Amino acid sequence: MFAYYLHLALRSLRGNPVLTSLMVGAIGLGIGASMTMITVLHVMTADPLPGRxxxxxxxxxxxxxxxxxxxxxxxxxxxxxxxxxxxxxxxxxxxxxxxxxxxxxxxxxxxxxxxxxxxxxxxxxxxxxxxxxxxxxxxxxxxxxxxxxxxxxxxxxxxxxxxxxxxxxxxxxxxxxxxxxxxxxxxxxxxxxxxxxxxxxxxxxxxxxxxxxxxxxxxxxxxxxxxxxxxxxxxxxxxxxxxxxxxxxxxxxxxxxxxxxxxxxxxxxxxxxxxxxxxxxxxxxxxxxxxxxxxxxxxxxxNLVPDDVRLQLWLALGFLLVCMTNIVALLLAKFLRRSGEISVRRAMGARRRDIFLQLGIEAAVIGVAGGVFGLAIAQLGLWSVRQRPDDYARLAQMDVPMLLGTVALAIVASVLAGLLPAWRACRLPPGFQLKTL
Structure with a gap:
């Protein structure tokens, strides 16, 4: 069933490449900016002597x-x-x-x-x-x-x-x-x-x-x-x-x-x-x-972490929140436009939770693509940090946990952003929508 829903998600995303690009770009920019500053904070607060x-x-x-x-x-x-x-x-x-x-x-x-x-x-x-x-x-x-x-x-x-x-x-x-x-x-x-x-x-x-x-x-x-x-x-x-x-x-x-x-x-x-x-x-x-x-x-x-680093982290997280708000609006518009397709599936026996799962997987796919794009943005951001004269700048390198965390954060953010649109779409009365087909 997961493979089927994944197939539907990819087909839906390919059907509207402009909207898909906007969503992937928005989540990627938000994730990239956030992970740049989270990585800087991570390396500055890491244990200098693990185990000792x-x-x-x-x-x-x-x-x-x-x-x-x-x-x-x-x-x-x-x-x-x-x-x-x-x-x-x-x-x-x-x-x-x-x-x-x-x-x-x-x-x-x-x-x-x-x-x-x-x-x-x-x-x-x-x-x-x-x-x-x-x-x-x-x-x-x-x-x-x-x-x-x-x-x-x-x-x-x-x-x-x-x-x-x-x-x-x-x-x-x-x-x-x-x-x-x-x-x-x-x-x-x-x-x-x-x-x-x-x-x-x-x-x-x-x-x-x-x-x-x-x-x-x-x-x-x-x-x-x-x-x-x-x-x-x-x-x-x-x-x-x-x-x-x-x-x-x-x-x-x-x-x-x-x-x-x-x-x-x-x-x-x-x-x-x-x-x-x-x-x-x-x-x-x-x-x-x-x-x-x-x-x-x-x-x-x-207090080794400078105040400007903490401020930049909060600004980056605020930017991520703005990006997620935009994703909610775009996904809501996208899912409501597919009300006819959803109604046909409901009429053929699909349960609300099946629709919710299908749309959630579509949001997760957007998150994966956004996470990959966000990794590129984060690497660019860390490169710019390393050009600064601050003595901590050379530490701005993304390790494996941060790499995995970037993709995980992108998926979680996109799925959370997709909860409201998916819930709203699966609550549509199928009978009313079928009459308009």
Missing amino acids: SAQLYRPHLDPTPLDYKQHEGSPDPSDNFTWPDAMALLDAHKATRQAAMAGGSLLVRPARAGMQPFDATGRYATAEVFGLFGVPFTYGQGWSDAQDKTRARVVVLSDGLNRQLFGGQDSLGQTVRLENTDFRVVGVTARWKPDPLFYADTSTRQYADTDEFFLPLATAVDLELGVNGNFSGWGKDRAEDRMHSPTTSWLQFWVQLDSPAQVAAYRQFLVDYSAEQKSLGRFQKPATHAALYGLMAWLAHQ
Whole structure:
């Protein structure tokens, strides 16, 4: 029976190609515009570390004074950690793994003849960062806690930087000169690119390229290497002391917690730590300002999706609604014009639900054709998004779930649009229409 109804639908649509093209075009434009923005929102809110994100948490302390006034549009200084607070949480060892970190940009001076120096961005971090984030290695491994403490001159290269400097070969033990210091290579990571860079400073481009190197945090501080990100100070410390200052925040801090009980205990630890610092006169705000964010909750807290993207999504969905309204009108006109055919079928024994099913399948066929057209429109829309200068623009790629979702949305939209016209057509009194034939 389905094949028969499909045959009737195709014959009906071929019988009026202009009206069919209008309906397919309308649903395709609406679906294409909507799926363009839905895809952008999908990639911007995707889990950057599937399978691991549920155990990753971002502690939050607020050491700023009560009278601190944040300038409009400037980063919240409490989103980062001061050096004393980060070191205190590290020394407490209350989590399965923990790491303090900051971003940096250094001049790479290649030893290979003919290669010019170039800038590379990377991460200064404590030793557990690799196990914490599950960073895969092609060669070697990260450095040890002991090397952290001794401020060892060691470096872990990304797969891309290793190819650039050593042609992708095993570079363990080789020397890389960053700025004016030689570092020994102890590891090379495999391709690893979480989107967004959830662990980066909130003032940096979090949809930028991956880190090209990792250095021990204490080594970077000891060498006074440049830091990317936001230094927020609220005290009167000398500029040269700001890295170690208790009134300057610049570090990011992440922990791994494996159970709800561990999460609850760590949250209480943060409250207790804040209360202790308040009693010592360092913190002024209530201890309840301490918080613990899961990875996805932290991304939501940072509001990484720009307001213009959300606005464009609502506009696209509004356009889809307008297109569906037009489809309802076109299908109603089309189905009512076939009242004579419908009446003959009813007179020959077809039930109302048979007519309703037949017309519903016709609407679904329009949806399939509109979905295919919508895919082309969506791909064009995503291409235009990728031409924008925004750092998230390169992510505007449609994956398999979005491809299937485009066609599914088109079918659902067309079937919903066809419900009223189909119901209205199958309710026509067949006797009256037969008299006019």
